Amino acid sequence: MLPLFDLKPHKLTRQQSRILKLLQDHSPSRVPLPEVLRLGIAQYNARILELRERGYDIRNEIEWHDGIRHSWFRLVRS
Numbered sequence: 001m002l003p004l005f006d007l008k009p010h011k012l013t014r015q016q017s018r019i020l021k022l023l024q025d026h027s028p029s030r031v032p033l034p035e036v037l038r039l040g041i042a043q044y045n046a047r048i049l050e051l052r053e054r055g056y057d058i059r060n061e062i063e064w065h066d067g068i069r070h071s072w073f074r075l076v077r078s
Helices: 014-026 033-037 044-053
Strands: 057-065 068-076
Touching: 014 033, 014 044, 014 068, 033 068, 044 057
Parallel strands: none
Antiparallel strands: 057 068
């Protein structure tokens, strides 16, 4: 895995950069899915997969409360 800060942010697409900035701003805390959705990126999962492929360690956490699924994303620093 590549170190987080060795990656060149200017090589990311605008959508990738927006998601990465959101995750970095909250790191090491997790970001709830509704906050990711507020970015207005319809294919957010594809952009997160692309960031993972570039070496970013982004975790997805899911919890169930009263039959309702809650999802978060978290950027893990190495």
